[in-house]
Amino acid sequence: MTAVCPGSFDPITLGHLDIIERSTYIYDRVVVGIADNPSKAELFSLEERLDFTKEALKNLAKVEVLVFRSLLVEFAQEHGAKVIIKGLRAISDFEHEFQMAHLNKRLDNTIETVFLMASPECMFLSSSAVKEIAAYGGNISEFVPSGVEARLADKFLKD
Amino acid sequence: MTAVCPGSFDPITLGHLDIIERSTYIYDRVVVGIADNPSKAELFSLEERLDFTKEALKNLAKVEVLVFRSLLVEFAQEHGAKVIIKGLRAISDFEHEFQMAHLNKRLDNTIETVFLMASPECMFLSSSAVKEIAAYGGNISEFVPSGVEARLADKFLKD
Amino acid sequence: MTAVCPGSFDPITLGHLDIIERSTYIYDRVVVGIADNPSKAELFSLEERLDFTKEALKNLAKVEVLVFRSLLVEFAQEHGAKVIIKGLRAISDFEHEFQMAHLNKRLDNTIETVFLMASPECMFLSSSAVKEIAAYGGNISEFVPSGVEARLADKFLKD
Amino acid sequence: MTAVCPGSFDPITLGHLDIIERSTYIYDRVVVGIADNPSKAELFSLEERLDFTKEALKNLAKVEVLVFRSLLVEFAQEHGAKVIIKGLRAISDFEHEFQMAHLNKRLDNTIETVFLMASPECMFLSSSAVKEIAAYGGNISEFVPSGVEARLADKFLKD
Amino acid sequence: MTAVCPGSFDPITLGHLDIIERSTYIYDRVVVGIADNPSKAELFSLEERLDFTKEALKNLAKVEVLVFRSLLVEFAQEHGAKVIIKGLRAISDFEHEFQMAHLNKRLDNTIETVFLMASPECMFLSSSAVKEIAAYGGNISEFVPSGVEARLADKFLKD
Amino acid sequence: MTAVCPGSFDPITLGHLDIIERSTYIYDRVVVGIADNPSKAELFSLEERLDFTKEALKNLAKVEVLVFRSLLVEFAQEHGAKVIIKGLRAISDFEHEFQMAHLNKRLDNTIETVFLMASPECMFLSSSAVKEIAAYGGNISEFVPSGVEARLADKFLKD
Numbered sequence: 024m025t026a027v028c029p030g031s032f033d034p035i036t037l038g039h040l041d042i043i044e045r046s047t048y049i050y051d052r053v054v055v056g057i058a059d060n061p062s063k064a065e066l067f068s069l070e071e072r073l074d075f076t077k078e079a080l081k082n083l084a085k086v087e088v089l090v091f092r093s094l095l096v097e098f099a100q101e102h103g104a105k106v107i108i109k110g111l112r113a114i115s116d117f118e119h120e121f122q123m124a125h126l127n128k129r130l131d132n133t134i135e136t137v138f139l140m141a142s143p144e145c146m147f148l149s150s151s152a153v154k155e156i157a158a159y160g161g162n163i164s165e166f167v168p169s170g171v172e173a174r175l176a177d178k179f180l181k182d
Numbered sequence: 183m184t185a186v187c188p189g190s191f192d193p194i195t196l197g198h199l200d201i202i203e204r205s206t207y208i209y210d211r212v213v214v215g216i217a218d219n220p221s222k223a224e225l226f227s228l229e230e231r232l233d234f235t236k237e238a239l240k241n242l243a244k245v246e247v248l249v250f251r252s253l254l255v256e257f258a259q260e261h262g263a264k265v266i267i268k269g270l271r272a273i274s275d276f277e278h279e280f281q282m283a284h285l286n287k288r289l290d291n292t293i294e295t296v297f298l299m300a301s302p303e304c305m306f307l308s309s310s311a312v313k314e315i316a317a318y319g320g321n322i323s324e325f326v327p328s329g330v331e332a333r334l335a336d337k338f339l340k341d
Numbered sequence: 342m343t344a345v346c347p348g349s350f351d352p353i354t355l356g357h358l359d360i361i362e363r364s365t366y367i368y369d370r371v372v373v374g375i376a377d378n379p380s381k382a383e384l385f386s387l388e389e390r391l392d393f394t395k396e397a398l399k400n401l402a403k404v405e406v407l408v409f410r411s412l413l414v415e416f417a418q419e420h421g422a423k424v425i426i427k428g429l430r431a432i433s434d435f436e437h438e439f440q441m442a443h444l445n446k447r448l449d450n451t452i453e454t455v456f457l458m459a460s461p462e463c464m465f466l467s468s469s470a471v472k473e474i475a476a477y478g479g480n481i482s483e484f485v486p487s488g489v490e491a492r493l494a495d496k497f498l499k500d
Numbered sequence: 501m502t503a504v505c506p507g508s509f510d511p512i513t514l515g516h517l518d519i520i521e522r523s524t525y526i527y528d529r530v531v532v533g534i535a536d537n538p539s540k541a542e543l544f545s546l547e548e549r550l551d552f553t554k555e556a557l558k559n560l561a562k563v564e565v566l567v568f569r570s571l572l573v574e575f576a577q578e579h580g581a582k583v584i585i586k587g588l589r590a591i592s593d594f595e596h597e598f599q600m601a602h603l604n605k606r607l608d609n610t611i612e613t614v615f616l617m618a619s620p621e622c623m624f625l626s627s628s629a630v631k632e633i634a635a636y637g638g639n640i641s642e643f644v645p646s647g648v649e650a651r652l653a654d655k656f657l658k659d
Numbered sequence: 660m661t662a663v664c665p666g667s668f669d670p671i672t673l674g675h676l677d678i679i680e681r682s683t684y685i686y687d688r689v690v691v692g693i694a695d696n697p698s699k700a701e702l703f704s705l706e707e708r709l710d711f712t713k714e715a716l717k718n719l720a721k722v723e724v725l726v727f728r729s730l731l732v733e734f735a736q737e738h739g740a741k742v743i744i745k746g747l748r749a750i751s752d753f754e755h756e757f758q759m760a761h762l763n764k765r766l767d768n769t770i771e772t773v774f775l776m777a778s779p780e781c782m783f784l785s786s787s788a789v790k791e792i793a794a795y796g797g798n799i800s801e802f803v804p805s806g807v808e809a810r811l812a813d814k815f816l817k818d
Numbered sequence: 819m820t821a822v823c824p825g826s827f828d829p830i831t832l833g834h835l836d837i838i839e840r841s842t843y844i845y846d847r848v849v850v851g852i853a854d855n856p857s858k859a860e861l862f863s864l865e866e867r868l869d870f871t872k873e874a875l876k877n878l879a880k881v882e883v884l885v886f887r888s889l890l891v892e893f894a895q896e897h898g899a900k901v902i903i904k905g906l907r908a909i910s911d912f913e914h915e916f917q918m919a920h921l922n923k924r925l926d927n928t929i930e931t932v933f934l935m936a937s938p939e940c941m942f943l944s945s946s947a948v949k950e951i952a953a954y955g956g957n958i959s960e961f962v963p964s965g966v967e968a969r970l971a972d973k974f975l976k977d
Contacts, residue, residue: 024501024526045612048582048610048612049501049582049583049612049614062317093318094315094318094319094320097318105525105526106526111594111598111615113913113916113917114273114591114594114750114909114913115274115910115913117588117591117594118272118273118274121272121306121588121617122272122305122306122308122311123306123311124306124617125305125306125617125620126306126307126311126315128619129306129324129325130315130320130321133525135522135525135526135616136616136617137526137614137615137616138588138614138615138616138617139612139613139614139615140598140601140602140613140615142605143602143779143780143782143783144779144780146779146782146917146920147779147916147917147919147920147921147924148921149917152917152918152921156889156921156925158857159888159889159892160889161889161925162925165924166924183342183367204453207423207451207453208342208423208424208453208455221953252954253951253954253955253956256954264366264367265367270435270439270456273432273435273591273909274910276429276432276435277908277909277910280429280458280908280942281908281941281942281944281947282947283458283942284458284461284941284942285942285943285947285951287460288942288960288961289951289956289957292366294363294366294367294457295457295458296367296455296456296457297429297455297456297457297458298453298454298455298456299439299442299443299446299454299456301446302443302620302621302623302624303620303621305620305623306620380635411636412633412636412637412638415636431754431757431758432591432750432754432909433592433751433754436590436591436592439590439624440590440623440624440626440629441624441629442624443623443624444624444625444629444633447624447642447643448633448638448639461938461939461941461942462938462939464758464761464938464941465757465758465759465760465761465762465765465938466762467758470758470759470762474730474762474766476698477729477730477733478730479730479766480766483765484765539794570795571792571795571796571797574795591750592751595749595750595751598749598783599749599782599783599785599788600788601783602782602783603783603784603788603792606783606801606802607792607797607798660819660844681930684900684928684930685819685900685901685930685932741843741844742844747912747916747933750909750912753906753909753912757906757935760935761935761938764937769843771840771843771844771934772934772935773844773932773933773934774906774932774933774934774935775930775931775932775933776916776919776920776931776933778923779920
């Protein structure tokens with residue numbers, strides 16, 4: 024069974040890593056899809072996001088990292104995935120993901136969205152919180168892979 | 183009893199239609215108010231929104247479609263409405279609508295906000311989700327009136 | 342337009358009164374229905390609940406107080422009501438009421454459930470909280486009609 | 501991949517059926533576990549629940565129906581399941597399931613709980629709502645398998 | 660500043676311990692109040708609860724453990740406390756605690772309820788979940804103080 | 819005990835005032851911190867916000883008003899505060915604040931975030947709602963200190 028795990032990964036956090044790693048225990052192949060959404064203003068370029076996401080996941084043999092510019096269900100179809108994986112941290116995640124899961128079901132009802140609960144130590148983590156802390160020079164080493172930590176420091180020094 | 187049913191309608195979806203039609207069964211007259219809010223960046227111009235909203239509602243005899251540029255309670259007062267109708271889909275709707283209902287009550291306590299639950303098949307629908315799917319060329323025919331479908335296709339082809 | 346406003350009213354609180362009074366401003370006739378549900382263990386007997394609910398609402402000319410032992414939609418049908426009124430205080434109310442509204446819609450789709458938001462000063466009020474405070478001899482005069490206050494005192498003295 | 505899908509099934513509803521059927525599309529084998537929890541007062545006996553659950557699922561080739569009297573993770577271990585499947589309807593489900601998923605992870609961290617969203621038309625369905633409607637003689641044919649409908653009628657006639 | 664920290668403690672969990680210990684860092688004296696509520700069916704007797712709660716907290720010098728049979732605000736008044744401490748784990752906690760905080764404020768507006776967030780590793784812990792796991796013989800050593808673990812084992816062996 | 823109470827105060831509302839005043843009853847010193855966050859587009863300049871916040875709080879002897887440009891935990895450390903105070907109005911506040919409280923705890927685990935519930939009459943108030951009403955010329959005198967009312971009128975006349 025192939026599953027896709029989509030996101031912006033701007034940047035990837037230890038919360039994303041946790042969900043992706045746990046997915047590899049229950050699916051044969053996990054295709055991580057980095058969304059190239061021109062209408063979203065990301066801190067990191069698509070190339071940077073692809074780069075550090077691949078680096079962070081390089082030890083997970085069942086994982087591939089790819090970019091997608093289409094509807095999520097089309098991305099899943101292309102890769103033969105019948106499952107979309109999403110992590111849930113909180114109520115607001117739940118509501119938005121619930122909406123997206125139903126819309127995706129209407130667009131292709133052969134693809135199921137399955138949800139995994141964020142681990143307790145990752146429930147408070149988000150890419151945007153990590154960026155805010157980094158912007159003020161706070162220590163983010165417990166929140167992101169080491170490669171991302173250095174890049175965030177660069178990003179905010181340059182600015 | 184006259185009720186107003188306000189919104190941005192950018193664009194109108196089948197979820198809006200459902201709430202408005204159900205409102206006509208319990209109120210004598212339903213004034214649909216399209217908010218002209220200059221601080222919100224809408225995809226469709228006010229004229230376009232007025233146009234396709236009128237078209238979508240043309241078979242509902244008790245419904246009028248108007249634009250408003252004032253506080254919602256002033257719009258209700260102008261049209262002799264004692265009721266504001268809002269659809270509720272989810273928890274985040276609930277919270278925001280709850281806040282607005284109380285503020286409006288403080289601004290004019292003779293006007294009541296009444297809430298109708300979205301129908302199950304419309305609970306996952308929102309104007310923004312529809313626009314996102316259309317932007318990627320996805321099929322939105324089950325989510326919006328046919329007039330809106332064509333216009334969304336135009337909008338994203340032009341861009 | 343006739344509306345029904347159902348509940349256990351065990352006992353009626355100022356929160357119930359607020360919703361019922363506001364309902365009379367937007368409906369021609371409000372039938373308050375006291376549920377006679379043998380499987381629920383109520384503090385007050387059906388007779389007591391009917392008695393103090395009538396007393397509390399006696400000055401509202403458009404209101405009738407009745408008992409019902411059937412499905413809520415059947416009670417509404419019997420009284421020619423196309424509207425069921427419910428007050429919403431909080432998220433947990435919202436969820437339960439949402440479920441009930443959809444089920445009732447499936448049982449009779451010509452009847453709409455409309456929701457009014459509890460007034461800010463009533464958002465923390467519930468019959469069960471009032472009973473708990475009264476059980477410890479706390480002052481409940483700001484939470485219930487005066488007739489109910491005396492009866493609650495009696496109830497807990499007797500016990 | 502084997503998955504377990506636990507519940508009280510008192511009685512099984514079309515909402516349960518929907519989740520179980522969708523599970524068979526993404527797992528090789530789905531073990532439905534009926535909890536024998538002596539501290540819960542169920543309407544139907546364990547035998548009745550086993551009986552109508554088997555009947556309702558008899559056309560799903562990948563599904564087995566069993567009773568369990570142990571911790572859920574032990575039931576999963578016994579059957580070689582690495583996945584526990586739960587349906588999510590609403591926020592209160594979410595919270596409770598979130599708690600259970602984390603506790604189960606602490607008891608055996610090799611077993612993942614995955615969540616599927618209830619289909620829109622099943623979001624308002626619950627065993628307890630179905631029982632309440634049946635108790636008042638309401639029509640439940642759209643909510644439960646036909647075998648359950650007859651048994652519920654029996655149950656409430658007998659009482 | 661004296662604070663009271665009320666609860667049933669049936670039994671005390673590591674989640675309670677975490678909130679109480681953190682409270683001692685920001686208040687001079689923390690009075691832990693065990694509610695003696697005759698209408699609640701507890702697993703452990705009041706004496707047992709007093710006993711293991713005292714034992715679990717014996718190393719916290721600023722903490723006293725007492726029983727109360729009155730309204731919480733009266734218990735706070737008796738001990739000169741201007742603060743009631745509550746831990747928040749989740750949305751349903753939030754709603755119930757919000758209601759109680761407002762009612763208590765109405766009963767005595769000189770007493771403030773302050774909320775501390777449960778630590779991530781305790782967010783899924785509750786006395787009732789612990790009891791359920793123990794009832795099935797599951798390992799609860801990571802969830803409760805060691806004294807409680809032994810007593811729970813006894814309780815369920817005896818039964 | 820010193821507490822910090824951070825915010826954007828764009829503008830300060832009676833809801834902020836309520837939380838800050840109640841904080842002075844349970845802490846010896848309350849440092850109100852106005853966030854200077856260059857990435858947020860505020861209506862009022864930092865100088866204006868400092869000015870009207872000081873004016874609104876001038877009668878509260880235990881309160882100091884300062885600007886901060888660092889991480890919140892660093893601001894707390896600088897002022898010897900072991901407590902961060904936040905007001906909670908609703909579920910969405912809860913979720914965001916929960917996330918921030920945990921992140922701040924990870925950045926400095928000697929500092930506790932404590933939450934106070936908004937008073938019922940302030941639960942629907944927010945700086946953004948006040949600005950929206952003022953933009954349409956609505957009456958905001960019940961929502962903000964008098965100094966802020968005049969400045970908001972100026973702001974929207976000038977525009």
